[in-house]
Amino acid sequence: MKDKIRVAQYGCGKMSIYTMRYVQEKGGQLVAAFDMNPHVIGKDISEITGTATTAPEGVVVQDASRAEEELKRIKPDVCLITTMSLLRDVEEALMICARNGINAITICEEAIYPWNSDPEMTRKIDELARETGCTICGTGYQDVFWGNLITTLAGATHRITKIKGKSSYNVEDYGIALAKGHGAGLTLEEFESEIARADNISDEERQKLVDQGTFLPSYMWNVNGWLCSQLGLTVTRQTQTCVPQTCQEDLSSSTLGMTVPAGKATGMSALVVTETEEGITIESECIGKVYAPDECDRNEWTIQGEPETQVVITRPSTVELTCATMVNRIPDVMNAPAGYVTTEKMPRTLYRQGSLESYLI
Amino acid sequence: MKDKIRVAQYGCGKMSIYTMRYVQEKGGQLVAAFDMNPHVIGKDISEITGTATTAPEGVVVQDASRAEEELKRIKPDVCLITTMSLLRDVEEALMICARNGINAITICEEAIYPWNSDPEMTRKIDELARETGCTICGTGYQDVFWGNLITTLAGATHRITKIKGKSSYNVEDYGIALAKGHGAGLTLEEFESEIARADNISDEERQKLVDQGTFLPSYMWNVNGWLCSQLGLTVTRQTQTCVPQTCQEDLSSSTLGMTVPAGKATGMSALVVTETEEGITIESECIGKVYAPDECDRNEWTIQGEPETQVVITRPSTVELTCATMVNRIPDVMNAPAGYVTTEKMPRTLYRQGSLESYLI
Ligand SMILES: NC(=O)c1ccc[n+]([C@@H]2O[C@H](COP(=O)([O-])OP(=O)(O)OC[C@H]3O[C@@H](n4cnc5c(N)ncnc54)[C@H](OP(=O)(O)O)[C@@H]3O)[C@@H](O)[C@H]2O)c1
Numbered sequence: 146m147k148d149k150i151r152v153a154q155y156g157c158g159k160m161s162i163y164t165m166r167y168v169q170e171k172g173g174q175l176v177a178a179f180d181m182n183p184h185v186i187g188k189d190i191s192e193i194t195g196t197a198t199t200a201p202e203g204v205v206v207q208d209a210s211r212a213e214e215e216l217k218r219i220k221p222d223v224c225l226i227t228t229m230s231l232l233r234d235v236e237e238a239l240m241i242c243a244r245n246g247i248n249a250i251t252i253c254e255e256a257i258y259p260w261n262s263d264p265e266m267t268r269k270i271d272e273l274a275r276e277t278g279c280t281i282c283g284t285g286y287q288d289v290f291w292g293n294l295i296t297t298l299a300g301a302t303h304r305i306t307k308i309k310g311k312s313s314y315n316v317e318d319y320g321i322a323l324a325k326g327h328g329a330g331l332t333l334e335e336f337e338s339e340i341a342r343a344d345n346i347s348d349e350e351r352q353k354l355v356d357q358g359t360f361l362p363s364y365m366w367n368v369n370g371w372l373c374s375q376l377g378l379t380v381t382r383q384t385q386t387c388v389p390q391t392c393q394e395d396l397s398s399s400t401l402g403m404t405v406p407a408g409k410a411t412g413m414s415a416l417v418v419t420e421t422e423e424g425i426t427i428e429s430e431c432i433g434k435v436y437a438p439d440e441c442d443r444n445e446w447t448i449q450g451e452p453e454t455q456v457v458i459t460r461p462s463t464v465e466l467t468c469a470t471m472v473n474r475i476p477d478v479m480n481a482p483a484g485y486v487t488t489e490k491m492p493r494t495l496y497r498q499g500s501l502e503s504y505l506i
Numbered sequence: 507m508k509d510k511i512r513v514a515q516y517g518c519g520k521m522s523i524y525t526m527r528y529v530q531e532k533g534g535q536l537v538a539a540f541d542m543n544p545h546v547i548g549k550d551i552s553e554i555t556g557t558a559t560t561a562p563e564g565v566v567v568q569d570a571s572r573a574e575e576e577l578k579r580i581k582p583d584v585c586l587i588t589t590m591s592l593l594r595d596v597e598e599a600l601m602i603c604a605r606n607g608i609n610a611i612t613i614c615e616e617a618i619y620p621w622n623s624d625p626e627m628t629r630k631i632d633e634l635a636r637e638t639g640c641t642i643c644g645t646g647y648q649d650v651f652w653g654n655l656i657t658t659l660a661g662a663t664h665r666i667t668k669i670k671g672k673s674s675y676n677v678e679d680y681g682i683a684l685a686k687g688h689g690a691g692l693t694l695e696e697f698e699s700e701i702a703r704a705d706n707i708s709d710e711e712r713q714k715l716v717d718q719g720t721f722l723p724s725y726m727w728n729v730n731g732w733l734c735s736q737l738g739l740t741v742t743r744q745t746q747t748c749v750p751q752t753c754q755e756d757l758s759s760s761t762l763g764m765t766v767p768a769g770k771a772t773g774m775s776a777l778v779v780t781e782t783e784e785g786i787t788i789e790s791e792c793i794g795k796v797y798a799p800d801e802c803d804r805n806e807w808t809i810q811g812e813p814e815t816q817v818v819i820t821r822p823s824t825v826e827l828t829c830a831t832m833v834n835r836i837p838d839v840m841n842a843p844a845g846y847v848t849t850e851k852m853p854r855t856l857y858r859q860g861s862l863e864s865y866l867i
Binding site: 163167170171286288289290293294296297298299300301302303304305376377378423425451452453454455456457458459460461462465466468469470472473492493494495496498499 | 524528531532647649650651654655657658659660661662663664665666737738739784786812813814815816817818819820821822823826827829830831833834853854855856857859860
């Protein structure tokens with residue numbers, strides 16, 4: 146019988162409540178946890194998950210500044226990183242793992258395919274991981290719902306001309322910062338100057354930011370890269386635009402503490418358009434806005450070509466789906482070759498009926 | 507550079523119009539075609555597909571009675587079989603391929619997972635194919651839309667309790683025989699005695715039919731077997747029931763040449779329920795009926811558990827999706843080990859951007 150998989154958790158916020166419980170319910174063993182928030186450091190992880198820990202002595206969240214030393218000593222099989230959304234913000238955690246030969250999985254949104262937004266940093270992590278013989282990867286909701294779901298349906302298609310994707314969330318479900326970042330409540334003129342302008346740059350300017358590692362990719366930027374890589378397409382051009390969303394009638398927003406009048410921005414769509422040598426276009430958008438009463442979270446994709454196929458996921462439980470995907474990916478990451486290995490190069494995600502270690506090759 | 511894949515077509519009806527064109531457009535070479543219909547025999551396949559054949563000398567449809575002799579001589583890489591829906595009805599074609607070491611793919615609905623409906627015949631084909639070193643498999647619409655689509659989403663799920671599937675078609679799109687077979691126009695009493703009764707049998711009686719190779723599986727019977735095998739579940743019990751569908755208002759049916767009054771059967775659902783040792787239940791139904799004005803083809807599945815996820819495909823182009831899946835499966839079948847290999851044991855279906863032979867390992 147194989148040993149239980151030993152897992153470290155890096156970032157003990159909202160997502161970790163699920164990932165840590167899922168790891169334990171799938172027969173994994175939590176061996177360490179780190180965070181930088183003083184309110185979280187020192188807690189036993191059972192206080193965070195609300196369920197008993199399978200580790201008999203318990204696992205106490207330690208200050209992230211001790212992570213390298215501790216991970217070197219404990220040598221977990223894999224480290225789950227759930228802290229931030231940009232590669233530069235999870236760089237430190239990923240580099241600690243890469244330096245010490247520890248497999249790492251992060252739900253950092255950029256990490257799903259960082260080759261097209263921060264290639265230099267990705268290469269740096271990749272090289273180090275190859276040297277020490279571990280695998281680093283990004284996963285999460287997009288791995289399945291903006292990735293494998295689409296490529297599975299593409300497998301039933303004869304000829305694709307365009308792929309259109311649209312995923313939406315209600316900014317009311319998050320804090321004021323996110324609502325403001327989406328331009329909710331702005332006039333269309335204000336939206337243009339305060340939000341849209343950052344992406345009004347030439348292809349050359351954008352490429353320079355990418356090369357410097359200072360580009361700010363929207364979620365779909367990396368997803369389109371993942372899809373093109375999976376489908377074997379060569380990207381010729383990719384652009385990103387922020388488009389204001391409006392509503393026909395006034396909408397009250399409790400997060401903003403105001404009524405957004407008809408015609409003003411309720412939020413925005415970050416639209417990414419990718420053109421390829423093969424003539425296939427990918428247009429995907431991520432829409433965050435104050436919902437009208439009849440709206441709900443939706444993930445909707447259309448594959449155009451011969452034939453055309455539309456798939457809709459209504460009210461996806463994004464948090465649970467993200468965390469289940471992350472935990473189900475643990476055996477894949479341990480089975481993968483060394484390096485920064487994006488998940489389109491792994492088997493598609495699979496349900497884990499058995500204990501996680503039973504899926505190790 | 508690899509050689510083009512050489513393909514034979516067995517059954518030159520409606521589906522072959524698509525499969526033969528798709529093969530050629532994906533860089534395959536059609537080398538033979540067979541049928542038993544005197545109106546089709548002797549035609550050049552370009553007359554059937556309506557497009558030019560890439561074979562310079564053309565390919566003429568031959569009498570299926572000559573298939574064994576011809577296939578033995580021509581030795582195609584793979585034979586596409588699009589004739590009938592039950593394994594016993596494609597047995598001859600599959601056995602010809604298995605005897606002569608020719609890979610075969612069929613869209614016979616039972617063939618997607620015949621181990622649970624006609625295990626003896628499946629074993630017989632499997633053994634022969636292993637001896638001669640070829641692969642036999644079933645694919646089609648269900649491979650993706652009732653199979654890989656569901657298992658891909660299952661890969662984002664922590665704990666499944668039940669999987670519910672529902673796929674519908676309009677009996678008006680088919681002939682009178684199908685409409686009658688679905689009980690359209692019957693009273694509920696007539697439906698019970700004429701349609702539902704055949705499945706009102708004990709588990710032992712059903713098992714006996716399966717063992718004898720005389721059981722009549724509905725489409726979902728084999729699909730549930732495929733899903734359980736893919737998810738690693740052990741079936742403890744499986745039942746099949748035909749449930750009449752009714753409508754609240756009168757519906758006129760041009761196929762039946764009558765108005766189906768409110769309350770009478772508009773068609774039926776073939777419902778298959780599978781229980782497993784692992785406690786996961788699969789309930790899937792295939793609904794064929796005279797549609798009310800607001801209804802359309804739908805394929806809808808819900809994975810219940812943590813979390814619950816619902817996927818809907820509206821108006822799937824079943825014919826094209828079936829044929830594209832079949833052609834996209836050609837490299838998988840050639841790459842698979844010898845025997846009767848069901849597709850849940852292969853990679854999930856993939857889009858073929860390049861020529862088919864470029865996907866051979
Ligand atoms: N890919 C996906 O599908 C997906 C889905 C959901 C969420 N996510 C992403 O996952 C991340 C975590 O989400 P969440 O809801 O769990 O957020 P959260 O509740 O804010 O938890 C993050 C935790 O990590 C800590 N942290 C931040 N930076 C750190 C660092 N450098 N070192 C150690 N600890 C650090 C935070 O501390 P402080 O509180 O002090 O900042 C916080 O305790 C977010 O970036 C989110 O966008 C991705």
